[in-house]
Amino acid sequence: MRFLRRGLSGLFLIFLTLALLVMAGQTLRDAVQDRMSRDARMPEARERLFSVNVTTAEAADVIPVLTAYGQVQSRRTLEIRAATGGTVQEIAPEFVEGGSVTEGQVLVRIDPAAAQDTLARAQADARDAAAEARDAAVALDLARAELLAAEDQTALRERAALRQRDIAARGIGSDAAVETAELAASAARQAVLARRQAIAQAEARLAQSETRQERAAITLAEAERRLEDTVIRARFSGVLTGVSLVEGGLVSANEQLGQLIDPDSLDVAFRVSTAQHGRLLDPQGRLADLPVRVRLEAFGMDLLSRGRLTRDNATVAEGQSGRLIYAALDDPGGLKPGDFVTVEVDEPALSDVVRLPGSAMDSAGTVLALGEGDRLEVLPVTLLRRQGNDILVAAAGLEGREIVTRRTPLLGAGIGVRPLRATDAPDDQALAAPAAPELLELTAERRARLVAFVEGNTRMPAEMRSRLLAQLQADRVPAAVVQRLEQRIGG
Template identity: 55%
Template structure:
């Protein structure tokens, strides 16, 4: 009986177990069918709103600036060279690197002993030539007197011949006396020819003496110039550079001793692109005399000078592009030849343009404009110039509208934004509360006993709690956790 009872109890438990399993399976099946038959529930997503800075578009006439880099150079640089060879003496103390000299100042002297000797010899030769000229003058006077005396003798001999002929016709004279008179006249005439030849020689001697005197004067002047070449003087007031001489040095002819630079005649040479150059010329193709500002940046300290665009290079050098321009400086105080400077010059004014940040324009020349409902709209604009961190644009029907100042990959057309304008009020300062000593002690004890708070945050909060006034928001946050 006992065995039968236990067997029946086991069958009952097995039946109950199978019934429960069947009931569980039916319940799961009904739940799955009900889940599958339900309509899908889509969660309501909230639209994300971005906060952006916007700037208004104000179209006006703007004069753009063109920036370039150039080098300061001198318009008046003279190479000081030795015109003679010899030893340098009498070196001026200012004849050093960076020395300031005046116009006509004697910088150095080359030993003038040889040049002085040559000048003395030339002057002596000139004295000899002048003496020869005076002697030739006296000789021609004597030659003329001798010629006059010989001509008088011819006259006398001619009259004597006429008397002998008259006497012979009256049968008083003789033929021998007539022949003697004719011979005497012929000898007198021969003497006149000799005196004329002597006069011609004296006149030639005068010409030769004049030529010799002129040659001696030329030699004297040349000797004086060679003596003057031994003196090295400054041709204009300026500053010396590249000085390579010392007293006692032997220099050769045409050797460069230094360079003289005029610090007041400086200009800047800079290169611009062909497109920029086209904006600087007028309708006739001539370069406009635009004002120029030259800046030398010396570790944050700027030296600035103004000037004017003066001329352009005659040709484009080999391997170079663009155009080489030159600008004269009005008052180049602090500038030196060789300085690398920034050149800023004004271009012709551009009408109806707006200046916006360069970050507002993408690579496709599009900007994001604030439309209705604070949503963004992409608009294509014409970029005319880039001015540092800004650009000058021109667009139609955008006057008075606002554009996004800085684009990000998250922004695009149709996105809703929260615009921040330059005129928006600044955020209010947090409310400050004065704590009692008991309340302060409780707050400090709670913060010090908080083991989950980072050490840096704990130090910062404790330092704020020690102040006379503590932000009310921080007090409420701590007390809510106590």
């Protein structure tokens, strides 16, 4: 009985489990059918607002700045050459690389012995020519006096012959006397011709002596110049470069001994595009007299010089494009020929323009403006200039509008935004302000090492050297200056 009771209990539990499983399956099937028969319900969408920085477009008169890169050149350079060959007898102490000389200073003396001998011979030849000219003049005077005497004698002989003919016509004289008188007159006339020939020869001798005297004077002047050429002087005050000469060396004629550069007469040559060149012309089509700023970065400090546009190249070199422009520097301020510098030219002022960040405009020449309901509008603009990271556009249709300063692919026409203005974030100016240069406190050994390097660098301009030494003597030194100096010395 116990076995039967347990068996029936087990069967009951099995059937109960199966019934529960069937009920669960039926419930799951009904739930799936009910879910599939329902209509799809979409969640309510909310518009996404993007935060954008905006700036108010304000029209103003702006002076565009054209930026280019050029090279400093000397406007006044002289090649020092030996006009005559010989042995170098004397060299000025300043005739070295980088030496400063003054106008008229003697730089080099070449052995003048050969030139002095040539000058002495030329002087002797000149004295001989002068003596010959005096002799020729005296001979001409004597020949003219002899001609006068011969003419007087001829006149006497003619009168004697005429008298003998008269006597013979009266039957008193003889024919032989007449013939003798006529022969004497003929001989007198022949003597006049001889004297005239002597005068012609004396005049030719005088002309030849004058020519010889002129040749002697030319030779003498040339000898004097050759003697003067043995002394080489500075044509103007300047600095020497390319010096390659030692005392006692032998130089040949026209050999280059160095170059003399005027450090106060410098130009900067820079190349611009044809369009940029057109903006620098005046109404007459000539290069306008515009101010120029030249900047050279060195050791964390900028060497700044000012000047003005002076001229442009007459032709375009083969293989080049654009235009080559020259500007004269008013004060070089430590610049040297050969320096590569940044050139900034103030163009003629533009009126009624708006300055915007360059990221505000896309490639199609449009900007996004804030419209009604803080929704964006697309506005076309006319680009006038690019100024570094900014752009200058025409103010027509933009003045007073709030412009998005930075375009992104997510922004477009009709999109709602949350504008961020400069007045909404007063701390932005403090964040945008340039950080003060980092200062370092140097140890005595480190400071002495840097000072010794600056003092021993002879190629550094004196003005820059003095400024660096003043900075190094301070308690705290800019980190950029220290880094640049240590890079130069391998620190």
